[in-house]
Amino acid sequence: MSVTAAKGFTAAGVAAGIKQNGNPDLALVVNNGPRSAAAGVFTSNRVQAAPVQWSREALADGHVSAVVLNSGGANACTGPEGHQDTITTAQRAAELLGRGVEEIAVASTGLIGVRLPMDKLLTGLETAAGQLSEHSGEKAAIAIKTTDTVHKTSVYQGDGWTVGGMAKGAGMLAPGLATMLAVITTDADLPSAVLGKALRDATRTTFDRVDSDGCMSTNDTVLLLASGAAEAAPAEEEFAEAVRAVCADLARQLIGDAEGASKDIRIEVTGADSETDAVEVGRTIARNNLLKCAIHGEDPNWGRVLSAIGTTSAVFDPDRLNVAINDVWVCKGGSVGEDRSLVDMSGREVRITADLAAGTESAVIWANDLTAQYVHENSEYSS
Amino acid sequence: MSVTAAKGFTAAGVAAGIKQNGNPDLALVVNNGPRSAAAGVFTSNRVQAAPVQWSREALADGHVSAVVLNSGGANACTGPEGHQDTITTAQRAAELLGRGVEEIAVASTGLIGVRLPMDKLLTGLETAAGQLSEHSGEKAAIAIKTTDTVHKTSVYQGDGWTVGGMAKGAGMLAPGLATMLAVITTDADLPSAVLGKALRDATRTTFDRVDSDGCMSTNDTVLLLASGAAEAAPAEEEFAEAVRAVCADLARQLIGDAEGASKDIRIEVTGADSETDAVEVGRTIARNNLLKCAIHGEDPNWGRVLSAIGTTSAVFDPDRLNVAINDVWVCKGGSVGEDRSLVDMSGREVRITADLAAGTESAVIWANDLTAQYVHENSEYSS
Numbered sequence: 001m002s003v004t005a006a007k008g009f010t011a012a013g014v015a016a017g018i019k020q021n022g023n024p025d026l027a028l029v030v031n032n033g034p035r036s037a038a039a040g041v042f043t044s045n046r047v048q049a050a051p052v053q054w055s056r057e058a059l060a061d062g063h064v065s066a067v068v069l070n071s072g073g074a075n076a077c078t079g080p081e082g083h084q085d086t087i088t089t090a091q092r093a094a095e096l097l098g099r100g101v102e103e104i105a106v107a108s109t110g111l112i113g114v115r116l117p118m119d120k121l122l123t124g125l126e127t128a129a130g131q132l133s134e135h136s137g138e139k140a141a142i143a144i145k146t147t148d149t150v151h152k153t154s155v156y157q158g159d160g161w162t163v164g165g166m167a168k169g170a171g172m173l174a175p176g177l178a179t180m181l182a183v184i185t186t187d188a189d190l191p192s193a194v195l196g197k198a199l200r201d202a203t204r205t206t207f208d209r210v211d212s213d214g215c216m217s218t219n220d221t222v223l224l225l226a227s228g229a230a231e232a233a234p235a236e237e238e239f240a241e242a243v244r245a246v247c248a249d250l251a252r253q254l255i256g257d258a259e260g261a262s263k264d265i266r267i268e269v270t271g272a273d274s275e276t277d278a279v280e281v282g283r284t285i286a287r288n289n290l291l292k293c294a295i296h297g298e299d300p301n302w303g304r305v306l307s308a309i310g311t312t313s314a315v316f317d318p319d320r321l322n323v324a325i326n327d328v329w330v331c332k333g334g335s336v337g338e339d340r341s342l343v344d345m346s347g348r349e350v351r352i353t354a355d356l357a358a359g360t361e362s363a364v365i366w367a368n369d370l371t372a373q374y375v376h377e378n379s380e381y382s383s
Numbered sequence: 384m385s386v387t388a389a390k391g392f393t394a395a396g397v398a399a400g401i402k403q404n405g406n407p408d409l410a411l412v413v414n415n416g417p418r419s420a421a422a423g424v425f426t427s428n429r430v431q432a433a434p435v436q437w438s439r440e441a442l443a444d445g446h447v448s449a450v451v452l453n454s455g456g457a458n459a460c461t462g463p464e465g466h467q468d469t470i471t472t473a474q475r476a477a478e479l480l481g482r483g484v485e486e487i488a489v490a491s492t493g494l495i496g497v498r499l500p501m502d503k504l505l506t507g508l509e510t511a512a513g514q515l516s517e518h519s520g521e522k523a524a525i526a527i528k529t530t531d532t533v534h535k536t537s538v539y540q541g542d543g544w545t546v547g548g549m550a551k552g553a554g555m556l557a558p559g560l561a562t563m564l565a566v567i568t569t570d571a572d573l574p575s576a577v578l579g580k581a582l583r584d585a586t587r588t589t590f591d592r593v594d595s596d597g598c599m600s601t602n603d604t605v606l607l608l609a610s611g612a613a614e615a616a617p618a619e620e621e622f623a624e625a626v627r628a629v630c631a632d633l634a635r636q637l638i639g640d641a642e643g644a645s646k647d648i649r650i651e652v653t654g655a656d657s658e659t660d661a662v663e664v665g666r667t668i669a670r671n672n673l674l675k676c677a678i679h680g681e682d683p684n685w686g687r688v689l690s691a692i693g694t695t696s697a698v699f700d701p702d703r704l705n706v707a708i709n710d711v712w713v714c715k716g717g718s719v720g721e722d723r724s725l726v727d728m729s730g731r732e733v734r735i736t737a738d739l740a741a742g743t744e745s746a747v748i749w750a751n752d753l754t755a756q757y758v759h760e761n762s763e764y765s766s
Contacts, residue, residue: 047693047701047717077689079702079718112686113719215673215687216694289672289753290598290761297762303495304598306460310430311599318430319462334430335462336496370672372755378673379680 002153003029004137005164007187008227012131013139016124018072018110018117024143025072026121028128029183030097031065035228038064039196040105041203043220049076050086051106052219058090058105059223062192065103067183067223068093069144070121071168073110076218085116092122096129107181107221109146109168141166144181147259147377154249156242161188161230163242167250180207180254182222184246188239189228198240199224205363206247209279211286212258212368222247255366256348260374263295263345265367267352271322273359277314281354282365284308292370298345302331305354315358322355385536386412387520388547389570391610395514396526399507401455401493401500407526408455409504411511412566413480414448418611421447422579423488424586426603432459433469434489435602441473441488442606445575448486450566450606451476452527453504454551456493459601468499475505479512490564490604492529492551524549527564530642530760537632539625544571544613546625550633563590563637565605567629570613571622581623582607588746589630592662594669595641595751605630638749639731643757646678648750649734654705656742660697664737665748667691675753681728685714688737698741705738 004011009031016026031038040059042052058064068089075082090104097104108116141151145168155164169180184199203222224243234242255264267285272278285291288308294301302323309321323331328343330336350369368374387394392414399409414421423442425435441447451472458465473487480487491499524534531551538547552563567582586605607626617625638647650668655661668674671691677684685706692704706714711726713719733752751757 045690045693046695046699047689047704074686077686077714077718079716082718112684112690113714115719213672215671216690218686218690218693287670288598289596289757293758293761296758299763301495303457303460303601306430307428307495307599307601310428310601312429316429321430331460331496333462335460335465336498370758372758374672375676375679375753375755375758378676380682 001155002137002141002164002166003183003185004134005155006162006185006227008032008229009185010132010134011136011140012128012133013136013143014124014128014131017120018070025070026124026128027069027140027143028132029067029140030132031225031227033227035189035226036063036065036103037190037192037195037226038062039192039199039224041199041222043217045216045218047077047218049074049108049219050078050082051075051108052221054086054090055105055107055221058102063103064105064225065099066093066097067105067107068125069107069181070116071109071144071146073108073114073116074112074219075108075116076112078113078115082115085118088118089121089125092125096126105223109144109181109219112218137164137166144168149257152250152253154246156245158234158238158242161232161234162186163246165246165250167254169254180220182250184224184243186226187228187230188226189231189233190226190239194236195224195226198243201240202244202247206244206251209365210251210255211283211365212255255368258368259377260371261368262371263350263369264348265295265350265352265369267365267367268362269354269356270362271355271357271359272361273315275361275363278361278363280312281309281314281356282363284312285352285354286365286367289370295350296369296371300325300330300340300343300345305352306331309354314356316356320357322357324353326351384538385520385524385547385549386566386568387517388538389545389568389610391415391570391612392568393515393517394519394523395511395516396519396522397507397511397514400503401453408453409507409511410452410523410526411515412450412523413515414608414610416610418572418609419446419448419486420573420575420578420609421445422575422582422607424582424605426600428599428601430460430601432457432491432602433461433466434458434491435604437469437473438488438490438604441485446486447488447608448482449476449480450488450490451508452490452564454492454527454529456491456497456499457495457602458491458499459495461496461498465498468501471501472504475508479509488606492527492564492602495601520547520549527551532640535633535636537629539628541617541621541625544615544617545569546629548629548633550637552637563603565633567607567626569609570611571609572611572614572616573609573622577619578607578609581626584623585627585630589627589634592748593634593638594666594748595638638751641751642760643754644751645754646752647732648678648752649732650748650750651745652737652739653745654738654740654742655744656698658744658746661744661746663695664692664697664739665746667695668735668737669748669750672753678733679752679754683708683713683723683726683728688735689714692737697739699739703740705740707736709734
């Protein structure tokens with residue numbers, strides 16, 4: 001279902017030949033209205049791919065009615081020619097769909113610094129436009145996969161309205177956002193300002209708190225498109241919760257399918273003086289390679305948690321820190337706590353709780369372990 | 384030679400049984416004067432091991448005349464009992480050497496969160512005190528190894544005076560400082576204020592710019608002890624250069640022996656608006672796991688360099704960035720540059736030059752690649 005779960009949307013996913021292995025690599029998502037309100041959140045990386053720059057501009061007026069997404073090439077760091085490739089893509093989509101070029105968002109993912117094979121992409125786009133269907137949400141989700149082993153979709157059913165989405169991302173996952181593309185659609189009839197607020201609030205505590213490998217992409221794009229086809233205007237709060245639920249579900253799926261990972265690590269920082277402190281500490285723990293290796297080895301090495309916390313600027317007293325791994329408080333008061341042999345780390349999910357004992361704020365960050373398989377996959381990504 | 388290259392110093396290295404494998408694990412370095420001026424630089428981690436806290440205090444008056452170092456246990460996050468263990472160690476050394484307890488520095492390295500076997504340590508200390516010799520600098524250097532495959536020493540010969548040193552460190556290497564212990568000795572006759580300035584200046588551009596895995600230790604300690612036995616007082620600048628040379632040599636040896644590494648990466652950031660910018664960009668590149676994997680795979684993936692630069696707050700224009708890998712400018716003006724197939728990455732050392740085209744400042748950071756062997760070693764470190 002994914003992006004076609006909500007009324008008013010059609011989609012397609014095709015193999016355009018951008019990927020050398022012949023897998024699907026081009027997706028098209030079209031909003032057939034009656035409304036075309038939209039909002040987006042993009043990477044905070046200062047090196048931004050051409051499609052990110054284009055789509056940001058296209059969204060400036062709060063309206064987008066179609067999205068072209070390709071895997072197999074990021075179109076980042078490709079100079080003026082790369083920018084022209086994005087414009088050409090949007091122009092061709094506009095022609096095929098009978099829309100204005102400024103209504104077309106573009107998103108790309110794949111290797112940085114390589115031009116897209118535009119002849120293949122444009123031919124594929126034509127094919128996709130001819131295959132648009134309200135049953136092809138899954139095909140679109142499959143076509144945006146890169147090293148993802150499974151495609152990611154999510155649907156939230158409101159009272160007479162729906163929010164549905166798809167996402168891709170398996171590596172280069174780090175705050176602001178993860179290396180990911182996501183398109184979320186709804187048939188609710190809401191203005192772009194409401195969409196924008198709901199999307200920013202949702203990504204802040206979901207995609208922005210996924211930190212698989214500490215690396216931030218040049219291409220991250222999350223789009224929210226509203227068709228208004230349900231002829232329903234849910235309360236802002238209820239709608240925001242629906243968007244948050246879909247983003248959280250997709251973010252969790254990204255972590256669960258991260259490159260080479262054998263563990264999903266849920267890091268909850270509690271007792272923080274501020275949410276900012278909690279997030280800083282959570283991210284710092286999430287990025288500690290030695291800890292990530294220890295968790296891979298099912299070793300409850302809490303010393304590495306403390307040494308990571310010690311590098312932050314958060315408010316805490318080293319002698320009051322408490323750390324639990326899978327609910328066993330292996331560190332109490334900055335020193336040895338319960339018997340570490342009580343910790344069972346055999347499951348896929350590992351829960352780390354870091355209590356700063358400095359306040360009442362908290363935050364959850366999701367991360368992955370560091371494995372030989374991660375090294376293997378990323379040693380030969382572009383070779 | 385190492386710490387006994389300079390006149391006035393004796394040392395010992397013994398197997399006290401702190402390490403379960405029976406390898407040497409206790410070193411003693413003694414300054415026999417006539418002077419006992421000293422200076423130290425310690426980890427900037429806010430979670431600090433007991434010996435770091437003790438040695439910082441011992442150095443407050445600018446004098447230390449002996450150092451006890453152990454591998455096999457960090458004595459970090461061990462509570463009040465761990466603090467007492469450090470004090471007991473210093474007291475016993477003071478008795479054995481006929482010095483005041485406040486003249487004894489202590490340094491420990493190994494697993495965090497585990498008490499030291501004090502009976503073995505104290506017996507080993509007694510043995511070491513009985514074996515002190517001006518020929519045992521190498522033995523001391525060997526006894527502080529943890530996962531190091533080789534011991535690290537360096538000597539600078541001045542005109543009638545000498546600076547010599549030893550260091551350990553193979554993982555948890557990151558700025559502020561690396562996870563490392565180092566003791567540097569000199570027979571120059573200089574006051575502690577001069578030693579302190581020379582040491583801080585030297586570590587700032589050497590040990591502080593080694594970033595093997597982005598992880599900062601709780602135990603980092605660099606000590607500089609001066610005996611005055613050469614009866615020579617070199618010019619401050621010349622002495623500072625000697626200390627810098629020894630620190631740079633030792634830091635380079637640390638990177639060359641980092642856990643599981645197959646490549647040493649020299650990252651030079653040029654054209655920066657400020658040295659701070661250059662260091663920030665260099666460290667960010669050094670810590671990018673995807674880039675570290677690419678370099679392991681001998682893949683000149685400059686896109687990962689740009690995506691790392693983009694996450695910094697340094698002054699730069701994305702469209703003016705230039706990147707060379709082993710002197711081939713694979714990225715020019717933020718886009719594709721020279722043919723990446725011209726890059727030969729088969730050697731152990733890989734040189735990345737990132738030109739921010741925003742000024743005239745520069746900095747060099749040393750890092751390592753990320754390998755399956757690193758994951759392997761650190762998955763089972765405490766198991």
